[in-house]
Amino acid sequence: MSDKATLEINGEKYEFPLIKGTENEVAMDIKSLRGATGGVITVDPGYKNTGSCESAITFLDGEKGILRYRGYSIEELADKADFLEVAYLLIFGELPTNEQLEQFHDDIKSHSVVDDDVKKIIDAFPKSAHPMGVLSSLTSALTAFNPSSVDVNSEEQMYNAIVRILGKFPVLVSWAMRKKQGLPLEYGDDSLGYVENVLKMMFKSPNKEYEQNEILVNALDKLLILHADHEQNCSTSTVRITGSSHAGLFASLSAGISALWGPLHGGANQAVLEMLEAIKEDGGDTKKYMAKAKDKEDPFRLMGFGHRVYKNFDPRARIIKKAADEVLGDLGVEDPILDIAKGLEQEALEDPYFVDRKLYPNVDFYSGIIYRAMGIPVEMFTVMFALGRLPGWIAQWREMRLRKEPIGRPRQLYVGETYRPFKEIQNR
Ligand code: SDX
16 A cells, blocks of 8 residues: 555646554545645545554554454453453553552542532532533542643543543442432442442432442443443534643543533443433334434434444444343343343344445444443433543543644635725614
8 A cells, every 4th residue: 555645636746645543544644735735625524534643552444343442342341351450441441450459449439528518509409410521520620629630631631530420420420319309418438449439429318338249340340331432523623622722630521521511422321321211202103213213304313323434333332232231131130221122123133224324233222221220310321421521521531631733723615705995884
């Protein structure tokens, strides 16, 4: 393969380097495009064909349905690792030794208390507030209580900010849920594992001992691993571009949480459950919703289906679908919603509209069924996605900062009015 691409514009030829990644993907390096061509740029709404960076964290092959974190397959990590191990792998690039993992967890636990004044902020929210809005606000507010986390340039300063947010974020997640339920806002228990601690903070009843349930611990641990990173998705790109201005880690994460909230992105897991509930209320009439999803006049989309990159099965959806059967079986939960989901999936996989557009179930299609069986309220589903994605956002932000990436500032193609003189109001 040639190492150059040639572009011809108005009879002029321009050459641009072709660069190859470690998985043999090829990119055209257009850093010199505008200067070399006297102002020609590219336009690519949604960045469907544009790479924003080089990254060594996560590899996706959308055609083959491959997902790897730092070279390890998602299937093996979901099966053999735990969430904190995967968080360490994503952030620092290698699977930790026992000592490294223990030190990492100790450092996180040493920062797992949130300033009590943050409760005054959460108290100001109405109970009706969506937990994603609460979480985004509180994450940004943490900056005020941890000023040393803002101006971080050295790896050590970044590490301190990283273990702080990994310690405090699960507390905020539990507070966002308990606030809506009118329950006291608890702190964690340092004697527990990371995921055990999350579950206890979320579900501990004020008037009785909390008993861990291994089924819930294993299910949540696996779900968090499956959500931990996904290269340059919408919310991760938001974290990176926010961080590229050297905004602090917490402010960058707060921006990412807001981006994840959207129903086309992480908010889809809540939208899937609401869609399946509506189908159930409609007597299981999946055909009506399939028709709506295919009707160009109808804004409705089959939530949990389709993906910008996967044009094959989302490997995470396969794992979660299997886990849904296992978890509901282990918990002894019969949920008709799961049967409706499977029926809908089968119909879509046989429908030319979906087959032609390569629309398959994505990570959000089955995850909510497990969250619901675990007793997590539907408005908290996207918060759980954020908890899983936290180490991925951190890893991508850290990589961007350590590689000293330039501030993100895309160009545009202007299509508005050309120059026109000001018109006095009496002449308009
Ligand atoms: C996540 O990027 C990531 O990695 C995200 C994520 C991660 O881990 O970070 O994987 C998490 O966000 C998963 C996606 C969750 N969102 C949903 O489930 C919402 C429903 N899906 C869609 O809105 C859509 O599929 C997207 C947003 C996921 C992808 O949109 P694209 O890549 O911009 O595709 P598109 O809108 O250009 O669609 C191509 C065609 C269109 O039809 P035509 O114009 O060609 O006739 O497919 C159609 C779309 O109308 N289409 C759908 C559809 N998804 C795409 N039609 C009906 N139902 C759908 N779900």
